Amino acid sequence: MKEIDSTTIGNGREKVAIIGLGFVGLPLAVAFMRKGFPVIGIDMDERKIRAIGAGKSYIQDISDDEIERAVSEGDLFATTDYSVLSSADAIIVCVPTPLSNENAPDLTFLINVTRQLVPVIKLHQLVVIESSTYPGTTKEIVQPILEQSGLEIGRQLHLAYSPERVDPGNRSMQMNEIPKVVSGITERCLERVSALYERVFDRIVAVSSTDAAELTKLLENTYRLVNISFINEFARLCDALHINVWEVIQAAATKPYGYSPFYPGPGIGGHCIPVDPLYLQWKAEQKGASSRFIEIAHTVNESMPAYIVDRVQAHLPSNKPLTESRILVYGVTYKKDTADMRESMASPIIRLLLDQGAELRYHDPYIDAMQVNDGTKLNSVALTAEEIAGADCVLILVDHSVLPAEFILEHSKYIFDTRNIIKSVKTGAKLVKLGDGAKS
Ligand SMILES: NC(=O)c1ccc[n+]([C@@H]2O[C@H](COP(=O)([O-])OP(=O)(O)OC[C@H]3O[C@@H](n4cnc5c(N)ncnc54)[C@H](O)[C@@H]3O)[C@@H](O)[C@H]2O)c1
Structure with a gap:
């Protein structure tokens, strides 16, 4: 296997970073790779990072071959290190959104990721949240934290939300065949996410x-x-x-x-x-x-x-x-x-x-x-x-x-x-x- 790092990955092509390489994030990474995007994968679980580095898939619907080939050809680089995100054009967040013991939303994972993004995000990057959550989360929780970076949403940084519809175990449909709902904090944010996702998904459904x-x-x-x-x-x-x-x-x-x-x-x-x-x-x-x-x-x-x-x-x-x-x-x-x-x-x-x-x-x-x-x-x-x-x-x-x-x-x-x-x-x-x- 060739030695690849985040700076050599993609050879200058438009790069997508995916944070949270679980049941949603890894298949999404594969969907982007299949359309020619180099992907940086970030997860805090070192076992997942090691598995990917060794060319192994831990998600049933994805073969070892696909991961092995992507890693060795420099299309997939997985790490726990957020600093590599500076080289990405878009950052997609797929972390868990579980319930607390009181059956209330537990946004700890999403908030932690957003906080970790603040020191590393760069001018003109697109941030897309894919985790399932209640209405208001992107605008009321994620946006104010990202603004601590000093970047203005809609002009200097773009923030979007696109719900994931992956159906684990269903091999009759590829992820890109499932229509993808997209949205943005501003019109420009919506344009950015639509332009990116149109290149991967057969049908984009924009909402206001x-x-x-x-x-x-x-x-x-x-x-x-x-x-x-x-x-x-x-x-x-x-x-x-x-x-x-x-x-x-x-x-x-x-x-x-x-x-x-x-x-x-x-x-x-x-x-x-x-x-x-x-x-x-x-x-x-x-x-x-x-x-x-x-x-x-x-x-x-x-x-x-x-x-x-x-x-x-x-x-x-x-x-x-x-x-x-x-x-x-x-x-x-x-x-x-x-x-x-x-x-x-x-x-x-x-x-x-x-x-x-x-x-x-x-x-x-x-x-x-x-x-x-x-x-x-x-x-x-x-x-x-x-x-x-x-x-x-x-x-x-x-x-x-x-x-x-x-x-x-x-x-x-x-x-x-x-x-x-x-x-x-x-x-x-x-x-x-x-x-x-x-x-x-
Ligand atoms: N599994 C499904 O079928 C499905 C379908 C649609 C939507 N969703 C939604 O997608 C989101 C993700 O679900 P999932 O099933 O992929 O979860 P998952 O637990 O399989 O994967 C999430 C990954 O995020 C990682 N993570 C957590 N915090 C992190 C951090 N701070 N930095 C880096 N990595 C971090 C975890 O280690 C884990 O690998 C949830 O909101 C879920 O509701 C899931």
């Missing part, structure tokens, strides 16, 4: 303010939280009515207008959908506005683990108590085909099962070891015929594409399927699905 762009992201994720929580509550209603929710959804989805299907599951996890609406709720509270849908959806979502555990128990063959049962959980990530466990409902579900005395084992092709909320450590077991046959229940929480449905069916005594991934059942095996209305 950073507030509108921030809220666009929150609308998208609140829409998903509310609709998925609604269909989860609807699935529970179907259980009570002894009507199969999956059949009802399939029939409703044939309506050619006015209906978009959402599907039940063990509860919504991940870094975005359960989190972002609470940013909006917090902002609504600040303004004395109502956000009842968010409140209800959040409450339904939080109640899903207990519901799943109740249903698993209610259908255990021969009314076996959980204290004498071994449960094999399939899938612990928050969604299919990713290695991301953040806010995954598997953790509270497993904790509840353990609390109720069940013997717990899990298998996930992407997660070798996990820690349950209470600190219990578990290692993924191999999905063998013996492992499946030894479980009183195989509890399917994630529909990874590699899930061997026929194999699980063949060897299990009882399957509780929260994703409707098992389509048929052979004589002898007991199959219960979330919302299928099965009587216990």
